[in-house]
Amino acid sequence: MKECILLAVDDKPDNLYVIKSLVAEHLPHCRVLTASDAEKGLEIARAQNLDGALIDVQMPGISGIQMCRMLKEEEATANVPVILITAHGASGRLKAEGLLAGAHDFLNKPIDNHELIARIRVMLRVKQMEDALRQANADLQMQVEEKTRSLKESEVRFRHIAESMADWIWEVDNEGRYTYVSEKVESCLGYSSRELIGKTPFDLMRPEEANRISRIFSDLAVGNKPIQDLENWNLTKEGREICLLTNGRPLFNEQGDRVGYRGVDRDVTERKRLEAQLRQAQKMEAVGTLAGGIAHDFNNILYALMGYTDLALDLIPRESEAYGYLEEAGKAANRAKELVAQILTFSRQTDVEYKPFFVDEVVKEVMNLLRKTIPTTIEIRLSMAADPLPIWGNPVQIHQVVMNLCTNAFHAMREKGGLLDVRLDRMEVGDECDGTLKNLQRGKYVHLRITDTGHGMDEETMKRIFDPYFTTKPFEEGTGLGLSTSFGIINNHRGAITVSSRKDEGTSFEVYFPILNTEECIDEKMDSEASFGLHGSGECILFVDDDPFIVELNKTRLEVSGYSVVALTDSIEALDLFFADPDRFDAVVTDQTMPNLTGAELARRMLDRRPDLPVIICTGFSETLNRKSAEEMGISKYLMKPVAASELMKTLHSVLENATERKSRQ
Amino acid sequence: MTRILIIEDFEPVRSMLRITLEKAGYDVFQASDGKSGIDKFKEQPADLVITDILMPEKEGIETMLEIRKLAPEVKIIAISGGGRIPAKEYLSLARRLGADRTFGKPVDSDQLLSAITELIYSS
Numbered sequence: 001m002k003e004c005i006l007l008a009v010d011d012k013p014d015n016l017y018v019i020k021s022l023v024a025e026h027l028p029h030c031r032v033l034t035a036s037d038a039e040k041g042l043e044i045a046r047a048q049n050l051d052g053a054l055i056d057v058q059m060p061g062i063s064g065i066q067m068c069r070m071l072k073e074e075e076a077t078a079n080v081p082v083i084l085i086t087a088h089g090a091s092g093r094l095k096a097e098g099l100l101a102g103a104h105d106f107l108n109k110p111i112d113n114h115e116l117i118a119r120i121r122v123m124l125r126v127k128q129m130e131d132a133l134r135q136a137n138a139d140l141q142m143q144v145e146e147k148t149r150s151l152k153e154s155e156v157r158f159r160h161i162a163e164s165m166a167d168w169i170w171e172v173d174n175e176g177r178y179t180y181v182s183e184k185v186e187s188c189l190g191y192s193s194r195e196l197i198g199k200t201p202f203d204l205m206r207p208e209e210a211n212r213i214s215r216i217f218s219d220l221a222v223g224n225k226p227i228q229d230l231e232n233w234n235l236t237k238e239g240r241e242i243c244l245l246t247n248g249r250p251l252f253n254e255q256g257d258r259v260g261y262r263g264v265d266r267d268v269t270e271r272k273r274l275e276a277q278l279r280q281a282q283k284m285e286a287v288g289t290l291a292g293g294i295a296h297d298f299n300n301i302l303y304a305l306m307g308y309t310d311l312a313l314d315l316i317p318r319e320s321e322a323y324g325y326l327e328e329a330g331k332a333a334n335r336a337k338e339l340v341a342q343i344l345t346f347s348r349q350t351d352v353e354y355k356p357f358f359v360d361e362v363v364k365e366v367m368n369l370l371r372k373t374i375p376t377t378i379e380i381r382l383s384m385a386a387d388p389l390p391i392w393g394n395p396v397q398i399h400q401v402v403m404n405l406c407t408n409a410f411h412a413m414r415e416k417g418g419l420l421d422v423r424l425d426r427m428e429v430g431d432e433c434d435g436t437l438k439n440l441q442r443g444k445y446v447h448l449r450i451t452d453t454g455h456g457m458d459e460e461t462m463k464r465i466f467d468p469y470f471t472t473k474p475f476e477e478g479t480g481l482g483l484s485t486s487f488g489i490i491n492n493h494r495g496a497i498t499v500s501s502r503k504d505e506g507t508s509f510e511v512y513f514p515i516l517n518t519e520e521c522i523d524e525k526m527d528s529e530a531s532f533g534l535h536g537s538g539e540c541i542l543f544v545d546d547d548p549f550i551v552e553l554n555k556t557r558l559e560v561s562g563y564s565v566v567a568l569t570d571s572i573e574a575l576d577l578f579f580a581d582p583d584r585f586d587a588v589v590t591d592q593t594m595p596n597l598t599g600a601e602l603a604r605r606m607l608d609r610r611p612d613l614p615v616i617i618c619t620g621f622s623e624t625l626n627r628k629s630a631e632e633m634g635i636s637k638y639l640m641k642p643v644a645a646s647e648l649m650k651t652l653h654s655v656l657e658n659a660t661e662r663k664s665r666q
Numbered sequence: 667m668t669r670i671l672i673i674e675d676f677e678p679v680r681s682m683l684r685i686t687l688e689k690a691g692y693d694v695f696q697a698s699d700g701k702s703g704i705d706k707f708k709e710q711p712a713d714l715v716i717t718d719i720l721m722p723e724k725e726g727i728e729t730m731l732e733i734r735k736l737a738p739e740v741k742i743i744a745i746s747g748g749g750r751i752p753a754k755e756y757l758s759l760a761r762r763l764g765a766d767r768t769f770g771k772p773v774d775s776d777q778l779l780s781a782i783t784e785l786i787y788s789s
Contacts (some may be wrong), residue, residue, distance in 0.1 A: 172778055296720060299747025303772035304678035310775045337772055548762045 004030045004051040004124055009041035009067065010085070011059045018117070027115040030124075038062035038070075045071055050080045052123045054107070057098070058489030064100045065094075072102035079130065081123045083107055104164045157375060166267060171251065173260040176200040176217065180262075184618045188267045191659065203245075204234040210217040224250045224258055231268065242269040275436060280466060280487075298340050306333045342485055358518050359389045359446050363424055366402040370420075374410050378418030384424035390516040393493045398513075399487040405509050407449045408428075408482065412454025412507060421451040426515060435510065436498045447493075451508040456501045536563035539586035539633045539656055543567040544574045544602065546594040554589070554648065561649055571597035575605060582610050587656055589648070592619035600633065607634045612662065614655035616648075668786050672696040673703035673729060674745075675721040676747035679771075683716065688781055700724025704732050711737055714785060719746040719756045728759055734764050741785040743778070747771035 004027075010018045016034040018449045033048065035041035037059055045053065053071065057064035064084050071077045081104045086094060088109050094107055106127065162169055168184040177200050181193040189196075189204065202210035213232045220227055227248040234242055249265020280440040309330045316323050346520045365384050374380065391398075407445045409420050427447040429440045457465070490497045494514050501507035541563045545551050548569050555567040566585070568574045571594045578585065589604060592599035616637045617630055624657055630638040639647065670692045683760040687694045697703035697708065698760055701723040707715070715733055719726035730742050744760035746753045747770070757768035767781045 008700040292669070295753075299753070299771040300679055304676070304682050306772045307679070307682035307775060311682065333772070342773060349726070551764060552758065556761045562770070 002029070003326045006032045006057075006120065007035065007041060007044055007048070007053040007162045008032055008081075009035045009038060009049050009053065009059070009064070010056040011036055013057075015056065015085075015111075018111070022113055023120065026113075027120060032462060038064070038067035040048060041067060042074075042077075045077045045080060046074070050077070051085070051127050052081045052120065054083050054120075055345045057084050057090070057094070065098050065103075068098065068103050069101040078102075079134065081105075081125075081127045081130075083119055084121055085109060085111065089495045111420070118375070119506065129436055135587045142309050151498070158300070167264045170201075170248075171201070171260060174221075174258065176202065176214075179260065182196070184264075189234065199233075201232075205232065208237065209233050221250070221258075221261075226250070227261065227263060231272075237249070242267055244268065246378065262447070270438075275438070276437075276463070295340050295343070298336070302333050302337050302340070306330060306337075309333065313485055323388075354393050355395075355397075356390055356392055358512060359391050359398060359512060360384050360424055361421065361447070362395050362398050363402055365450065366399060366406060367422065369403070370384060370406055375417075378410060378413050379417075379419045381419060381421045382424075383422075385426055388428075389424065389426065391446055391513045392516050393513065395491075399490045401446070401489050401511065402450075402483040404486050404631050405511070409450055409452035409454060409507070412452050412456070414454075418453035418456075418506070419451075420483055421449075423447075423449045423451075427512075436496045440496055440512060441494070444510045446515050448511040448513075450507060450511075453506040456503045456505050456507050464503055466497075482557070524571070535561050536652070536656070538562065540563050540566065540584060541652070542574060542578065542585045542588045543571065544571055544588070544589075544594070544599070545591040546571070547591075550591070557648070558652075563652075571595075575602055578606050579609070582606075585613070586659070587614040587616065587652060589616045589618065589652065592617055600630070600635075603635050605634055611661065615658045616651055618657060667691070667693040667715065668711070669693045669712040670782070671703065671707055671715045672728070673698075673715065673717040675702060675718060679718075686775055686779075689734075689781075690782075699724055700726060700729030701737075705737060706735075707727070707733050712740065714743065714782060715740040715775070716743045716745065719744055719760060727763060730760065730765060731755055731763060741766050743767045743781060743785070745769045745770065745771055745773055 004025060008016050010016050010019075012332065013036065017034070019314050024029050029050075033044050033050075033313070035044055038055075038061060041053070041055065044050075054062040055067055059067075061112065062070075066081045066244045068084060071080055071082060082102065084098045084103045085103045086098075086109065090106075090108065097104060107119055145255070145392050162182045162184065165184065167186075168188070169180070169182040170178055170185075171180040173179050177198055178196045181196045185196060186192045191204075202214050202624060205213060208233060213230070217227070218271060227246055230246045232244050235243055237243055245266045246263060247270045248261045250258045251262050253259050265632060309326050310318045313323060313326050313330070319611045325451075363382075363384065371380060404421065406422070411416075413420070423599060425447050428443070429446050430442055431438055433440070465483050467484060487497060490511060490513070496512045498510045499507065500510075536558070541558055541564055543551060543554055543558065544567075546569050551567045551569055555565045558565045566577065568577070571590070574590070575597065576590075588603070590599040590602055599617050599619070603617060606613055607615065611634060612638045615634075616639060617635050618639045627638045636658070637651045639651060672687070672694060674683065674696070675698050677698070678785055679784040680698065686695045688785075695706060697706045699721050700717070703717065704717075704724070714727070715730070717726040717729055717733075721729075726744055726746070730744060731756055733740060742765045743748050744757060745768070746756045746760075748754075750754065753770040758767055759788065761766060761768050766785055769778060769781075
């Protein structure tokens with residue numbers, strides 16, 4: 001049994017002795033501490049964990065009742081049960097006062113031994129039970145506090161999750177009206193949660209989508225089934241289309257009746273867009289691979305067709321009926337040849353030359369062409385930024401893109417007429433851009449918008465317009481390759497194309513190309529303008545460089561500019577060729593550093609034979625030949641590598657002109 | 667008479683070319699791949715060789731280089747319809763490696779004939 005500590009307080013030592021002896025005799029597990037007055041008693045009570053106190057009522061100084069009150073008032077001692085010991089014949093009032101002060105029991109003097117022990121036992125039992133009860137209470141209290149705290153924590157946690165996750169939580173009643181929407185909704189749909197309460201999800205959809213989704217929802221609701229990964233298209237407050245992924249479960253009341261649904265919505269627009277883009281890329285790649293594979297066979301077959309057609313045409317008189325038919329067959333074969341080339345274009349199988357040029361000029365050119373061919377029932381409006389819009393690319397292809405988009409617009413308005421509105425300006429693509437533009441590099445772009453007021457198209461058509469071979473046009477009018485080719489070209493130019501359309505209202509295509517740094521470009525333009533008109537007229541040029549690539553490149557450049565070119569990679573061979581017929585060449589362009597025979601040496605030997613021969617020598621920075629020594633040798637011009645095409649053209653043109661002048665003076 | 671060897675694996679093109687060239691007055695013989703083309707050339711050298719590039723057995727560029735070794739002065743025209751890589755790239759390679767002229771298929775017959783005339787007369 002647990003040891004108990006009792007306190008006995010009495011101003012008479014005899015009484016204390018009696019109590020102590022009795023307790024020692026009958027309650028061996030109890031220890032009795034004694035005090036001769038209330039103050040000492042209180043001191044002990046504060047210091048010890050008492051199981052009970054026996055206090056004499058009549059003491060000098062603080063009375064027993066007062067002491068009892070004081071014990072009860074102090075927190076540390078409040079739980080100590082008290083037996084007050086009163087003189088024989090104590091009044092009821094006194095007892096009442098004692099009970100009010102917090103005493104548990106009374107003992108009358110003279111104390112009966114048995115009664116004392118019995119009363120102490122009761123007191124100890126009560127104390128034990130009270131302690132157990134207090135402990136249980138405290139435990140309960142702690143549990144309640146624990147529960148409350150974790151409840152608060154989880155509430156905060158869920159609120160944080162609800163606020164920080166991209167998804168939002170909703171509840172609807174059996175009519176589908178929102179009864180709760182988490183605040184997150186506003187950042188996606190633009191509506192605040194308050195605005196949505198009372199509305200249904202279908203209020204945010206286009207009618208056809210609302211029909212589709214409400215049908216699915218009703219079917220689920222009939223069986224109290226959960227909503228699982230239901231994709232649905234909604235309009236934001238600003239009218240932007242977004243795709244939501246909805247999941248939800250039915251809500252039941254205590255009687256088991258369904259009272260609505262609760263669930264989560266997630267914005268999956270971006271994912272849908274990327275999926276669509278991926279599908280498009282896969283399609284293009286598939287067509288590209290296929291195209292590469294079939295191009296070879298097709299070109300062979302076409303070659304045979306066209307060759308035999310030519311052979312047949314040679315055999316029959318022009319005026320015969322068959323001649324005309326064969327010509328048509330030849331034309332058809334030619335069309336097929338163009339088609340193969342076109343397939344190769346959007347599958348990136350052709351190498352096109354890129355250069356800086358002005359989109360605005362190309363657009364103007366297309367518009368001029370269109371004005372001549374489009375009927376007057378279609379009004380053409382063109383507005384463009386005042387400053388030039390340079391890009392890096394292939395002007396022929398961009399011409400093709402603009403022409404294709406405008407022709408489509410024209411076809412859409414052919415029956416009823418309308419307005420073709422073409423706008424060209426600059427824009428900045430930044431982090432705030434969404435949709436297709438998100439994939440573009442940040443920076444300045446040329447923004448071309450081609451809008452018609454034609455028959456427009458439905459969503460299904462719009463999804464497929466960039467697919468190869470998809471067309472809504474009659475067979476003889478479209479191959480279904482125009483837009484997919486444009487798509488390929490625009491992608492190759494690191495640009496983007498988007499479309500928006502409404503059935504019977506019209507269509508708008510927007511095209512973006514990264515803009516070129518204007519300063520660089522204006523230089524180029526001046527360059528190209530300066531070299532414009534500097535065409536050769538069949539002069540024969542000998543071009544020598546040991547790098548086959550440079551030879552190849554410049555041969556083409558010079559030939560395109562109207563020169564006849566003999567290009568060689570071996571200077572000795574060049575010298576031999578020159579001596580075979582020294583008057584054959586009108587000018588020589590040579591590299592300086594070459595194995596066997598340097599450009600300077602080559603020039604010296606040629607000039608020995610023909611002092612009037614214009615020679616242009618191209619050299620790198622570190623090379624030994626300088627301008628002065630070159631001039632002393634009689635070399636006409638000395639160019640530093642790398643030599644720009646325009647520079648070479650200008651130089652060549654001027655040396656040839658000088659040579660002609662000299663000749664005419666002689 | 668000027669002798670022309672045609673190396674081309676696609677029979678319709680090969681025959682069509684033969685007829686076209688014979689009609690233009692050339693002495694034409696033909697092979698259906700690079701390997702047999704080289705054998706034919708060894709048997710009976712030609713003044714000018716027209717070779718396709720993508721062929722089984724031995725492709726055109728290798729064929730062209732071997733023929734050039736056998737007869738450095740022979741004129742070579744390479745033709746190609748492209749394949750995994752664009753025809754232009756095959757042809758530019760052929761040009762760098764010594765083809766005198768190159769054409770992408772389908773070839774305009776008149777252009778081909780005038781190129782042949784030019785090459786024959788320049789030699």
